[in-house]
Amino acid sequence: MDKVFKALADDTRRRLLDRLHEHSGQTLGELCERIAMTRQSVTQHLAVLEAANLVSTVRRGREKLHYLNPVPLQEIQERWIDKFERPRLRVLGAVKRRAEETMTDKPTFVYVTYIESTPEKVWDALTDADLTAAYWGHSNVSDWRQGSRWEHVRTDGSGIADAVGTVVASERPTRLVTTWAAPDEEGQQDKYSRVIFDIRQHADIVRLTVTHEDLADEGELADASSGWPAVLSNLKSLLETGHPLPQEPWLVPTR
Incomplete structure (x- = not known):
């Protein structure tokens, strides 16, 4: 959990997560388009997000696609924000996991x-x-x-x-x-x-x-x-x- 808080502490990393929330599955080049920063710096920020499990990657040919993984954020919400709404969140979490498992199994x-x-x-x-x-x-x-x-x-x-x-x-x-x-x-x-x-x-x-x-x-x-x-x-x-x-x-x- 410490890695998640460290990752979220930086404004650039939060903006990268916002971009992936708008459109998940982007390449490094696409993520750099609206970030006034070198590709090397963006790569370093993405590495921190990956280490915190907030971003996952998939290879598609020569491209590396980046996907938002909201699970750690939900865990924070469940632990510190919505303790009195756990039943509802469990249902939503189960639906999300089922949807992700289904999507993973489907060809592209x-x-x-x-x-x-x-x-x-x-x-x-x-x-x-x-x-x-x-x-x-x-x-x-x-x-x-x-x-x-x-x-x-x-x-x-x-x-x-x-x-x-x-x-x-x-x-x-x-x-x-x-x-x-x-x-x-x-x-x-x-x-x-x-x-x-x-x-x-x-x-x-x-x-x-x-x-x-x-x-x-x-x-x-x-x-x-x-x-x-x-x-x-x-x-x-x-x-x-x-x-x-x-x-x-x-x-x-x-x-």
Whole structure:
């Protein structure tokens, strides 16, 4: 517990925890963006937070992602602040542990592509109903405000949505987070997966990272592994050439 109090005593470390509270799963570079400090200094602060078990890390390829671990903070609250509310906190703690265990067991798919375009155009290609219809075979329909509902609607005129969800975060033109579920599973929180679009400018090109997490099983992972590269290749072609690929890539047979 002493390590936790030591970690919390520093303003920079508290700000790092605030950033992870806003968006868990950030790289060192992302955490440094709003901290007026060298990468080496931020790394040292993160090491203190890790030693206190307030931050946990996961490797994703060459990247190291940092996640907020609120358990030590809850232990402080239970021990010194909410002694008279222990039953309620035990229930919340059990729910949290169960949710974390479930999330840990679910597979994640990550895909990165580079597009000769601008972040604004990439954002519009992901959110504009007419543009998504041009390369995806579906229209993504929403007002794209945080908390709003969105639908993945067929372009055959039927009005049928093959996926629905909620806009979790909407930060045009750099970050979009949505939940995904089949229409008949709407409202069943354990059925939702989550898609994160990170859009970053690099000179004259854009780095688009798509992370599809909380997939139900290896079958959904296989679907994501074949589906996302096909869709994003079509998006890339549309933005760079003005038209999608001559053949829908998800219809190309694989061997």
